[in-house]
Every structure is written in C-alpha cells, then in structure tokens.
Amino acid sequence: MRSYRIGQIVPSSNVTMETEIPALLRAREAILPERFTFHSSRMRMKHVTKEELVKMDADSDRCALELSDARVDVMGYACLVAIMSMGHGYHRASGDRLHGVTVQNGAAAPVVTSAGALIEGIKAIGAKRVAVVTPYMKPLTEMVVDYIRNEAIDVGDYRALEISDNLAVAAHDPLNLPAIVAGMKTDDVDAVVLSACVQMPSLPAISLVEAQARKPVISAAVATTWSMLRHLGLQTRVPGGGTLLSGAY
Incomplete structure (x- = not known):
C-alpha cells in the first residue's frame, strides 16, 4: 500500500x-x-x-x-x-x-x-460544447468563457453568480446549483461545468445535476x-x- x-x-x-x-x-x-x-x-x-x-x-x-x-x-x-x-x-x-x-x-x-485540468477533462469525455457556471463577476466570467473557447471548446449558456469576495464564494451552498442549472439552456450542450472555480463548492451536487440534466457534469476540483x-x-x-x-x- x-x-x-x-x-x-x-x-x-x-x-x-x-x-x-x-x-x-x-x-x-x-x-x-x-x-x-x-x-x-x-x-x-x-x-x-x-x-x-x-x-x-x-x-x-x-x-x-x-x-x-x-x-x-x-x-x-x-x-x-x-x-x-x-x-x-x-x-x-x-x-x-x-x-x-x-x-x-x-x-x-x-x-x-486547475485551468488546464478542466480543459483536458472536457476534451477527455468528448464534449465539444459545454454550459458553464462560475461565481465570478461578469467580466471575469466572460474572460473564462473566452479562454475555454480558445481551446476549441464551444460554450453555450453560462451563468455568472457575481460574488467577488473569495470567502463568500466558498460559502455558496452547492445545493443551490441544481436549481441554477435547471434555469439554464443545456439541451444543446454535451456536458455541464458545474463550477469553473476551485473555490465554489460543488461536490455534493455533481451526481444530482448529472441525474437532472442527463449530461456529464464536471467541476474544476x-x-x-x-x-x-x-x-x-x-x-x-x-x-x-x-x-x-x-x-x-
């Protein structure tokens, strides 16, 4: 061992x-x-x-x-x-x-x-187009979306939760994420990035959102x-x- x-x-x-x-x-x-x-x-x-x-x-x-x-x-x-x-x-x-x-x-x-791992992970599961959830303000979220697109991965719908304080990001309840994703357009994507941020917790919601969206769900963590x-x-x-x-x- x-x-x-x-x-x-x-x-x-x-x-x-x-x-x-x-x-x-x-x-x-x-x-x-x-x-x-x-x-x-x-x-x-x-x-x-x-x-x-x-x-x-x-x-x-x-x-x-x-x-x-x-x-x-x-x-x-x-x-x-x-x-x-x-x-x-x-x-x-x-x-x-x-x-x-x-x-x-x-x-x-x-x-x-974590940035490179997310890109590689999306490609590993064969996803060509993803929906993305981030806790960032809109300008940073748009920058993240642009970065992902530059890696030959299309981004469909995305959500910026606009939380600027990093400890407040950590305090965001991951069980809010299923409802957030339910309000997004996911029928035209291959996978959902539930948290494009290593500070926003998402682990308790991974399996829940996979069952809900019927899509592969990954996070930065x-x-x-x-x-x-x-x-x-x-x-x-x-x-x-x-x-x-x-x-x-």
Missing part, C-alpha cells in the same frame, strides 16, 4: 480545494489501495479581481519551491481564474515554469493547473483530481466524482 503526497498551491483565502480534493481521494481510498496525504502552500488573495490575481500568480514560484521541499508526488495550482486571467494558453506556460522550479530544487514533480491521478499513473475511479472520475477516462 503506497502513500502519495498531494501538494496544492492555493490562494490564501481558498478553503475549498483543501476539502474537496481530499474528500474525493478519501472516497477513492474506500475502494482502492493507495493512500494520500495533503500539503499546501498559499499565495495572498482576498478578492477575485484582475489586479489581485496577477499579483497572486507572481507568488506561485515560491509556493512550488516550498512544496518541492516536502517532496510531493504531484502538485496542483488551485486557482483556475488566476491562470485564465493571464492570457490564452497560460496554463501551459505556468505548468512548465512551476515544474522547472521543482526540477531546479532537485525534487521534480508534475504540476497540474473534479478535473484537477482526475489530472493528478493520471500524472501519478493511478486508476481514475472515484465514487461521487461523476463521469470524469468513473474510471473510464
């Missing part, structure tokens, strides 16, 4: 990724032999604004260095909008740069960005967990993780 160290680079006000990713991997532990421990380093950010996101991203190298000191087996950059706010395709540049930090520290570790497992070479089957974490992808 091997134990893997999961590292996360998180905004200082993020309290969700350190709950949802462990919850998913603990659920996996109930059916598969591998075990996981969780380790974080924080970048300062309180409000989800372009200015704070840019400043925060500049601190990610320090976090990668700190986590590589702990010899983590995989590292996740747990802020989707920070990556997407830096320009088209930035998840690739960020991941390569942060991986380079771990190599230079003599503790090479694969680096997953689910996609990040899936990508981490793939980089570790482990089976991607997690109870409660929806279609992407069914083990088929």
